[in-house]
Amino acid sequence: MTFNTSKPESNICQSMLTELDSVFTQTFGSAPTRHFQAPGRVNLIGEHTDYNDGFVLPCAINYQTLVAVTPRDDMTVKVVAVDYNNQQDEFSLENEISAHSSQLWSNYVRGVIKHLQMRGHVFKGANLAITGNVPQGAGLSSSASLEVAIGETFRGLYDLLLTKAEVALNGQEAENQFVGCQCGIMDQMVSACGSKFNALLLDCRSLDAELISMPENLAVMIINSNVKRGLVDSEYNTRRLQCEEAAGTLGLKALRDISLADLHSNKDKLPEVVYRRAHHVVSDSERTVLAAQALKTNDVVQLSRLMAASHISMRDDFEITVPQIDFAVKILTEYLGDKGGVRMTGGGFGGCMVAIMPHDLVEGAKQLMAKRYQAETGYQETIYICSASEGAGEI
Template identity: 55%
Template sequence: MNNELINKVKDTFYNAFGYQASHVFQAPGRVNLIGEHTDYNDGFVLPSAINFATVVAASPREDNRVRVISVDYDNAEDEFLIDDNISQSTQTWANYIRGVVKHLRLRGLTFNGADIVVSGNVPQGAGLSSSAALEVVIGLTFTSLFDLPLTPQDIALNAQQAENQFVGCNCGIMDQLISAQAEKDHALLIDCRSLETAPVMIPDNWRILIINSNKKRGLVDSEYNTRRQQCEEAAAFFGVKALRDVSFSEFEQRKPGLDPITAKRARHIITENQRTLDAAEALRQNNMPALQRLMAESHASMRDDFEITAPEVDALVDIMKTAVGDLGGVRMTGGGFGGCVVSILPENMIEQVVEAVNAQYTQRSNLTASIFICTAEQGAQQL
């Protein structure tokens, strides 16, 4: 429970609006354990919600005015009317909120305005989905305040549409879906085509360790679009809707007809989909050696076939793998070219891995890592 955040948004709400908020909601950030760049290929992902969240204090209004204060941006304010002409704000953070509200309206839903204070502790710019947490918690806020007929999946889809079409970021569905639907102490195997989900228990004594390389992700937007285009070209070559529909044996047979770069990109996606299914099974069976191998193979595939890692990230993975041995899995997580490394490992190994990172990473990269010890948490909820 993020008590400090809860108190902060409630106190700020009272000081700003002069009355007590009627409701408090939160939505978590997430880390993807395995299944990288598979989401937009209609494939499989295995994320977990984490114990970092975005929290909202809110009350419904009688009119159609929305007043929002963002504690994390020096109590910056945004105000707009709920009508058919919700437009962009000059404040980036406010557009996530405006976008969610606009897309709720585009679904034909009718609701009033609200007074809202928002704050979060999901590390920004680390690839842990601070934006999805904000979108989902705002969707839940309006759904709950006005009893809108939306499921958690609807809230996630609305959030994704807001980010794609209003904010202008071409993301898949994973981030919003895990923030909306996660179960405590579980990862969630998501089929990104059907949106079917299956919770997968994380054993009691295993923890999720996230270490941010603090390598700035410079190329991520342009390279993301290039990778996406290469995957679409490969799918067209195989005559399928998405690479999810290509078996590894078919890929091997027809690979000579692809240009070498596109073939490497396709091989990553096709093998990563299978690894993700196998990793979910390894987690269910409490089979750490299998999970360790699959996460290592995933990282090697991202490095060599999809070519989205960075020297600093590879160094961090190497340090962590050496420290944890075959007792834990380690891989880069997220879009690539920097960002975070995730490890699933026994709780009693954390200190050893953290000490190794603190002792060696700066020397090898001239950067200082940020360390987050995480548990798998529940999705968006009223507190």
């Protein structure tokens, strides 16, 4: 959960680390002893399928949360957030950890640590400083990046018996139960387990993951609409309840357990809006598996078709897009044709689009957005060119 949106080139990362260490030293009186990081992510396809036990196809990106840390001999945790004007938080591991009344970022830290304790892990306190360049509120999982970074920090600092997947699950539990957003497992899992040069085809029921090599001839462009995602938490929870209603009515553990054909044949059992929500989830999960195969074979025409269908489904069935993003997707789709794909990515109601295209089309796409997006919508886009990156670990 950070505001710093500088580009993640090596010199910028070094400057982030330098500033992080400076704030740490000013706050705690000595330099940190260790550093950890966890990346944000972009989801190439498969939206709102994760909490329905379906498939997703994200990749970790080269924007990340950074943590500087020194262990303490007592049970106190002290934290300073560089990107929030050096706000500080302090709490004891010996007392019940409750939510902070006014600092939202603090609750992600508190929640992760509390849920580590609830899992039976025993550890002492720490001095922490946090910064990052994952754009906040853009659908690139700044919150999951923070959760995984904190989990990975304590895992490494105190040699906790946790796998990377368990770090991810702990972060999801903290967001679900402590922060109160009913997210699925995708964001935390790819932040923890991402791989350089690869996307991750994730089965959100079994947590089995297959690395899908990203074709070298294709660029990944993220376009931030800069439409604030103000409704995302409440609407996200509503969509989840609607999906659970559909599954319950049809006698399923989750929407993962029905095919598109069978869902259609049971259409009359569901309220119209609930059917459309389910239709998106089931169809997008099926599209995700096909998209992974298309990436494997560098079938850009198929990938283009699948991404276009995914966006239409999010717009019409799941109703989570906004006019500004629909406009941007329309003009980029016309520009790319069957040479690339574009769709909204993330929870919806604003945020980002993801586009996959040959490198020689990137500059034209930038120029098109610069010429038409703000003129049509009144919003100024921000564009990031990303690469698939490693998951969480020590720096």
